[in-house]
């Protein structure tokens with residue numbers, strides 16, 4: 001049985017693998033059309049959970065998972081950032097703070113505020129992980145950085161810089177999972193909470209204009225969920241969990257539409273992680289996957305019960321290029337690369353109303 005904490009991780013990291021798709025066609029398009037590559041954003045600021053966390057906020061007890069996880073989170077981010085012709089991903093907030101000599105250069109390229117296990121709600125992740133930084137506090141950290149940048153280049157230049165920067169937010173899986181954990185019989189998202197809205201408006205008021213949002217994936221489909229307590233049959237996804245994810249997507253979409261009509265200059269690109277994943281699950285071969293259910297590395301049913309840790313003597317699949325999941329929660333590197341490409345150049349089925357590269361042109 002997957003424990004709650006495992007599922008939580010699974011859920012977070014699943015967003016990753018989910019970000020992809022539109023696949024090889026896009027790959028070709030991007031590499032062939034150098035002149036169509038979007039202008040480099042002034043900077044990239046990243047908010048969210050472990051899907052985009054590169055690792056400076058983690059409580060120690062999670063290190064084992066996260067050491068593995070960073071590799072994959074970094075890969076998606078790395079690919080996405082590279083598509084905008086950055087040499088590397090923005091530095092984590094705490095890293096920048098603690099490296100005075102490169103502080104100025106670093107923050108002018110953007111900062112990563114993401115925190116593994118965190119959520120939109122302040123209490124999400126606190127019980128399981130202790131020191132998470134909720135979205136609201138990440139926004140506060142951004143306000144500090146804004147002050148620092150203003151000191152460096154002045155207010156007018158800062159406002160211009162932010163209006164041309166990309167603000168990526170990938171969060172929500174952990175909130176949903178906690179909901180399920182503490183309210184085991186929940187089948188719909190009845191409660192309308194405006195925390196996500198408040199945070200977005202706060203960012204807007206601090207100068208953010210271009211938002212790249214990545215929605216929650218079908219959280220019932222990862223190996224840990226398939227072999228978990230809510231599952232009867234590991235060959236199908238846990239529908240109850242997936243329903244929450246699709247409701248979350250619909251609410252996010254409504255919110256963004258509303259905000260963009262109310263707040264002058266706000267533009268967004270919403271990555272539909274749900275649809276991306278479903279497309280792959282429906283026709284794995286079209287994307288080069290032969291196995292979308294079990295983990296490549298791990299043990300127990302579907303290799304999804306125990307993590308890929310050498311002391312546990314895990315199984316290892318012969319060809320990881322054909323498998324969607326690396327371990328019970330993490331996508332393979334190939335899946336991550338597809339994810340980044342889809343965000344950047346995917347069609348409206350997966351990224352609406354425009355894709356990330358188009359956001360870069362605005």
Ligand SMILES: *[C@@H]1O[C@H](CO)[C@@H](O)[C@H](O)[C@H]1NC(C)=O
Pocket residue numbers: 122136137140
């Ligand atoms: C959550 O945290 C933020 C930032 O610290 C704070 O402004 C907000 O009031 C908190 N919200 C709730 C519901 O406690």
Ligand SMILES: *[C@@H]1O[C@H](CO)[C@@H](O)[C@H](O)[C@H]1NC(C)=O
Pocket residue numbers: 103144145147148
């Ligand atoms: C950034 O701003 C905060 C808040 O004003 C300040 O405490 C901190 O020293 C600044 N950091 C640097 C490196 O200038």
Ligand SMILES: *[C@@H]1O[C@H](CO)[C@@H](O)[C@H](O)[C@H]1NC(C)=O
Pocket residue numbers: 184185
């Ligand atoms: C959830 O459903 C089960 C089975 O229907 C029931 O026994 C249990 O009391 C319910 N729990 C809550 C918190 O409503």
Ligand SMILES: *[C@@H]1O[C@H](CO)[C@@H](O)[C@H](O)[C@H]1NC(C)=O
Pocket residue numbers: 230232
């Ligand atoms: C599990 O499977 C049994 C038998 O097929 C079925 O009666 C039951 O409703 C299923 N439970 C869930 C939660 O899907």
Ligand SMILES: *[C@@H]1O[C@H](CO)[C@@H](O)[C@H](O)[C@H]1NC(C)=O
Pocket residue numbers: 036038344345346347348354355357358
């Ligand atoms: C998405 O991005 C690509 C690459 O920048 C662009 O050429 C294309 O028109 C966009 N796709 C859609 C369907 O909007």
